[in-house]
Amino acid sequence: xxxxxxxxxxxxxxxxxxxxxxxxxxxxxxxxxxxxxxxxxxxxxxxxxxxxxxxxxxxxxxxxxxxxxxxxxxxxxxxxxxxxxxxxxxxxxxxxxxxxxxxxxxxxxxxxxxxxxxxxxxxxxxxxxxxxxxxxxxxxxxxxxxxxxxxxxxxxxxxxxxxxxxxxxxxxxxxxxxxxxxxxxxxxxxxxxxxxxxxxxxxxxxxxxxxxxxxxxxxxxxxxxxxxxxxxxxxxxxxxxxxxxxxxxxxxxxxxxxxxxxxxxxxxxxxxxxxxxxxxxxxxxxxxxxxxxxxxxxxxxxxxxxxxxxxxxxxxxxxxxxxxxxxxxxxxxxxxxxxxxxxxxxxxxx
Amino acid sequence: xxxxxxxxxxxxxxxxxxxxxxxxxxxxxxxxxxxxxxxxxxxxxxxxxxxxxxxxxxxxxxxxxxxxxxxxxxxxxxxxxxxxxxxxxxxxxxxxxxxxxxxxxxxxxxxxxxxxxxxxxxxxxxxxxxxxxxxxxxxxxxxxxxxxxxxxxxxxxxxxxxxxxxxxxxxxxxxxxxxxxxxxxxxxxxxxxxxxxxxxxxxxxxxxxxxxxxxxxxxxxxxxxxxxxxxxxxxxxxxxxxxxxxxxxxxxxxxxxxxxxxxxxxxxxxxxxxxxxxxxxxxxxxxxxxxxxxxxxxxxxxxxxxxxxxxxxxxxxxxxxxxxxxxxxxxxxxxxxxxxxxxxxxxxxx
Numbered sequence: 089x090x091x092x093x094x095x096x097x098x099x100x101x102x103x104x105x106x107x108x109x110x111x112x113x114x115x116x117x118x119x120x121x122x123x124x125x126x127x128x129x130x131x132x133x134x135x136x137x138x139x140x141x142x143x144x145x146x147x148x149x150x151x152x153x154x155x156x157x158x159x160x161x162x163x164x165x166x167x168x169x170x171x172x173x174x175x176x177x178x179x180x181x182x183x184x185x186x187x188x189x190x191x192x193x194x195x196x197x198x199x200x201x202x203x204x205x206x207x208x209x210x211x212x213x214x215x216x217x218x219x220x221x222x223x224x225x226x227x228x229x230x231x232x233x234x235x236x237x238x239x240x241x242x243x244x245x246x247x248x249x250x251x252x253x254x255x256x257x258x259x260x261x262x263x264x265x266x267x268x269x270x271x272x273x274x275x276x277x278x279x280x281x282x283x284x285x286x287x288x289x290x291x292x293x294x295x296x297x298x299x300x301x302x303x304x305x306x307x308x309x310x311x312x313x314x315x316x317x318x319x320x321x322x323x324x325x326x327x328x329x330x331x332x333x334x335x336x337x338x339x340x341x342x343x344x345x346x347x348x349x350x351x352x353x354x355x356x357x358x359x360x361x362x363x364x365x366x367x368x369x370x371x372x373x374x375x376x377x378x379x380x381x382x383x384x385x386x387x388x389x390x391x392x393x394x395x396x397x398x399x400x401x402x403x404x405x406x407x408x409x410x411x412x413x414x415x416x417x418x419x420x421x422x423x424x425x426x427x428x429x430x431x432x433x434x435x436x437x438x
Numbered sequence: 439x440x441x442x443x444x445x446x447x448x449x450x451x452x453x454x455x456x457x458x459x460x461x462x463x464x465x466x467x468x469x470x471x472x473x474x475x476x477x478x479x480x481x482x483x484x485x486x487x488x489x490x491x492x493x494x495x496x497x498x499x500x501x502x503x504x505x506x507x508x509x510x511x512x513x514x515x516x517x518x519x520x521x522x523x524x525x526x527x528x529x530x531x532x533x534x535x536x537x538x539x540x541x542x543x544x545x546x547x548x549x550x551x552x553x554x555x556x557x558x559x560x561x562x563x564x565x566x567x568x569x570x571x572x573x574x575x576x577x578x579x580x581x582x583x584x585x586x587x588x589x590x591x592x593x594x595x596x597x598x599x600x601x602x603x604x605x606x607x608x609x610x611x612x613x614x615x616x617x618x619x620x621x622x623x624x625x626x627x628x629x630x631x632x633x634x635x636x637x638x639x640x641x642x643x644x645x646x647x648x649x650x651x652x653x654x655x656x657x658x659x660x661x662x663x664x665x666x667x668x669x670x671x672x673x674x675x676x677x678x679x680x681x682x683x684x685x686x687x688x689x690x691x692x693x694x695x696x697x698x699x700x701x702x703x704x705x706x707x708x709x710x711x712x713x714x715x716x717x718x719x720x721x722x723x724x725x726x727x728x729x730x731x732x733x734x735x736x737x738x739x740x741x742x743x744x745x746x747x748x749x750x751x752x753x754x755x756x757x758x759x760x761x762x763x764x765x766x767x768x769x770x771x772x773x774x775x776x777x778x779x780x781x782x783x784x785x786x787x788x
Contacts, residue, residue: 163554163557164557164558164559165557166556166557166558166559166736166737167559167562169557194557198548198550198555200548204513205548205555206516207513207514207515207516207519207544207700208514208516209514209516209517212517326711327711329711330683330711330712333680350557354707354711357704357707357708358707358708358711358712361676361677361679361680361704361708362680362708386516387516
């Protein structure tokens with residue numbers, strides 16, 4: 089198997105602001121896995137705050153390419169992905185890129201999209217939320233108006249101006265909201281009061297109220313909260329899931345954190361068995377990684393798969409959002425085609 | 439989709455004796471799922487003590503055939519199998535027959551065996567145990583000698599003569615043993631002493647020491663036992679798995695109890711995430727259900743898939759046991775062919 093990769097800068101349509109930072113682009117890597125004349129596509133999206141970079145991904149892909157060059161059967165996902173995961177700690181986005189490319193290759197070889205190989209009904213995809221970045225009330229009102237085609241909006245909270253932000257949205261839109269505190273809250277009584285108010289604003293769930301390790305405070309809040317609490321930063325990998333039962337009401341599965349589709353699917357299975365709800369999330373990503381995640385979406389309760397909508401230079405076509413709903417293609421693998429007007433990865437594997 | 443079924447009596451090569459009963463045949467049902475000219479095979483094995491029968495299976499298949507007649511896509515396993523499961527409580531073997539037939543159909547349509555669709559390496563299959571029924575020391579010695587090709591023997595315990603039985607085997611064989619108490623032990627101190635002795639006889643694990651609901655006694659025993667304890671009767675369905683972590687060391691997954699491959703695979707995923715080991719077991723079954731279970735076997739620690747070796751009228755060829763090891767075929771679906779000299783299911787669906 090031959091692995092190729094090249095850096096790709098995701099240009100954001102609007103600056104993206106959360107409680108801790110603001111940016112206008114996200115670095116990514118596009119990868120291709122070639123074997124027997126067939127190519128599978130993958131992608132690593134690397135928002136800087138998560139610690140991966142072009143340099144770290146290049147180092148990881150170099151080692152992975154060496155490993156894959158010695159393997160002749162992309163179908164052996166269980167073993168190959170375990171070995172890829174063992175190459176180095178972290179590097180979860182780079183690992184996800186390889187997982188996605190391998191899945192794309194296998195699905196293309198079988199002539200079937202993964203939602204079909206997993207036995208899922210493509211009609212059962214959820215609506216996706218659309219994220220409104222933090223901004224002035226005027227701009228947020230404008231963004232909320234412009235997002236009228238979506239049936240669920242997401243807002244990043246964790247600032248003093250949170251209620252003003254929600255009120256600004258509610259002045260122009262009655263679309264249900266989900267909110268992401270991004271670990272931004274510190275006092276649990278304050279958090280409870282905030283959630284009680286949010287519940288009066290047709291907010292449907294709260295992501296990651298406290299710092300990732302504050303599970304005891306989260307369990308305290310969950311017992312009292314009128315809204316379900318979902319783990320994001322507290323839930324990176326499959327091994328995090330068991331301890332979150334009884335602490336959160338659900339988990340947010342993101343391919344870039346959990347190393348890809350194979351582990352992501354296992355996380356959904358385990359979460360369900362432990363009574364946890366599941367949300368499928370993303371970074372800013374092209375239609376490559378979004379379409380991969382969307383293959384899993386008939387299995388989840390909530391989707392937050394707006395990543396490709398936020399960029400202006402998407403090199404792929406695949407899953408689309410139609411009337412606010414995740415809409416799968418019939419294309420094999422992860423269900424994408426490359427747009428012909430964008431150049432291909434050119435870096436060579438070693 | 440068209441479902442056909444017919445009763446089939448599995449004739450045992452030797453009478454099969456456990457702590458509670460003895461028999462010379464096992465009733466089964468063979469099913470065929472036909473769609474677009476392609477046929478998938480399935481099987482329900484129904485040892486009488488589990489409560490299913492030709493009558494109960496016929497009633498279930500009649501209802502299932504009606505449901506399947508209204509569905510046009512066997513690939514939609516997630517929804518179809520949920521609906522099949524919801525038709526009636528229990529009937530787990532009948533449900534497994536349909537799950538197996540659907541998987542066989544889908545794999546045949548894709549032209550790939552399920553171990554391949556699941557990304558598993560067929561070289562990673564485990565050795566299987568071979569079960570020696572309870573009998574006189576003379577007969578057991580003879581059986582143990584005759585089983586010299588196997589690398590793991592299984593013995594059903596739970597009688598006063600347990601130690602004499604083990605000693606009889608050890609007088610002629612040094613093959614490692616696993617033992618199944620089949621809920622037969624009642625006193626926990628006695629059980630611990632028995633296990634401590636068994637550990638001196640190269641016994642590798644103990645299945646189901648106490649009655650299925652005695653989880654507290656089992657956890658007590660596990661803390662003290664030199665051998666790992668595996669759940670069999672305590673673990674029927676996926677929903678049983680979470681509460682067994684910390685009580686047992688592992689679970690025994692059997693398709694006839696858990697409704698088939700789809701739920702069985704989920705049980706393995708959940709067990710692993712909770713730190714439980716996994717064993718894949720069976721009833722007396724033809725090579726149809728055994729080959730289906732064997733597709734999962736690269737994922738497990740122990741296999742007890744000798745069911746088809748115990749019958750004299752196997753209508754299928756598929757997974758074989760070679761030098762004691764589960765050996766998968768490259769055939770698509772569940773990996774079987776029907777032997778031409780055996781007649782086919784003739785009952786019609788309604």
